[in-house]
Amino acid sequence: MTKDQTQRILKISVFLIFFGRAWQHLFWDAPYRTFFWDESLLKPIIEGLFNTSWQEYATSERTDQIIQNGIKTNGFIYLIAAISSLAIRKEVSKLFRIPILIGGISLVLLTLLMTKEKFYHAAQFFEHSIQFGLPLVLLYSYSKRLKIERLILILKILIAFTFFSHGLYAFGFYPVPGKFVDMTIHIFGFSESNAIAFLYVAGILDFILAILIFIPKVQIYALWYAVIWGLLTALARIVANFYWEFPLQSIHQNLYEVLYRLPHGLTPLLVILSIKKQSGPKIKKAAHIMDSPPAKLKI
Template sequence: MKRTNLLKVSVFLIFLGRAWQHLFWDAPYRTFFWDESLLKPIVENWFGMNWTDYVTSPRTDTIIQTLIQCNGFLYLLAAICTLLVTKFNKKLFKIPVFVGGISLVILSVLLAKEKFYHIAQFFEHSIQFGLPFVYLYTFSENYEKPKLYRILKILIAVTFFSHGLYAFGAYPVPGKFVDMVINIFGCSESFAVSFLYVAGILDFILAVLLFIPKVDKYALIYAVVWGLLTAFARLVANFYWEFPLQSLHQILYQVIYRLPHGLTPLIVLVGVNLFWRRKSFGYRRKLLETR
């Protein structure tokens, strides 16, 4: 599969997974619409509605749920357009992809707000909200492959480093991280915390090695393996044979939009190797011709 196709598939998976989430489950929009300190003056002064009545109103909840559903359809449209966009129809089809990318940025802000504005929570989703814009960049007139790979490396480094901050314990270690390790390995809680601590350190090292020539490919290989494993870990840790279809419905969308965490370093790994191999081959051929 060509690296550009891998990029297309990655963006498609991000939009598909988020569409699944928004259409069938929930998203953190209530963390904004139920923020009393932010919206109470607007609700009571502009709309003349008591705050308690606003947050307990079924109509308010229906409006929020409708907004979530609309975003789900937006992501679904963006996923379809991602597969259909070409250099000939890009003026039309890139619009849903761009708007979907903006929506992913907003979603990441809301996820960070839900976690008391942890900056790492926002940047942990860098690959997810950054890839749609990177994909659109490949259709621009000033598109350059080396620049593409540099941008992707930055997205990978920021995503893994931010993820590592939680595993390392710079922020409170998420209970779902600990539970996943326990469920997969059948280990104690102390071992799970230690395992995550080491994983966090490796994420920090990875973020540095990505930008060191000659060793960056080993960091990319690790990122591919670890990115895919952490994606599938959600399914392995939370799958119940007693309820197979329900388990898949509840968890699979989380796997889908996280698969690009492993596919993105694969794009760079394949692309950079091919690029430099061709450049080296062209240089050797030109050298032979001058002799």
């Protein structure tokens, strides 16, 4: 596996994140109203600076339209970032860095809004570590200071944060999301109690995974589990919510969630390939030493 091939997987992963979010923003919704309709935060500004009552601001169709236009504008930013992530090359990396960087910062802000919407649960923020972290990793991969060991460590940290945080919800440390339970019931046909028990075990495995990927002797096995589980949990979004009566609508409503979650499985795969790439030169060097004729003793 060459550097170009591993970088291609990284570029595809970042593209999927940005394209999925672009799809969401252009056709559906995003939690920006959790900020713009926060009365405790914005009321003093709206009434003091703009001389408008909060009731008038919050119920205004114009306000809602401005927010909606802002969401769509952000969708176009994500779309440009998605195209840039595929187009970026070493020769023209500076040209595409800015859209990717802006898109990455926007993902961090989006994650903060989702965290606010979920009562500031820390796990809600760190569960998206791969999604807002990979664009920055892509930019780092084009840096002259790139070191494969550091790249692997960064990716492992993103994986650990993502899976551990996901596990906190599945385990029940935070209230188990009804969406998790519903997907498990629809896919496997479990009862609600069995679905919760299944998620409990899955959460424990997420915790174990977050530790094992840092242990050299077992890291590959843990990473392969992360590949499989990451891809399955991404695909579950559309499998659990697909209806044959409305196939196109089902895809349109749910595929974007699959797209920006697929990197949860692709990132561990990228680490596996990077580890193999890193170990290749060491094996060749060791073989060269073994094949070299013994040095003659000078007397």
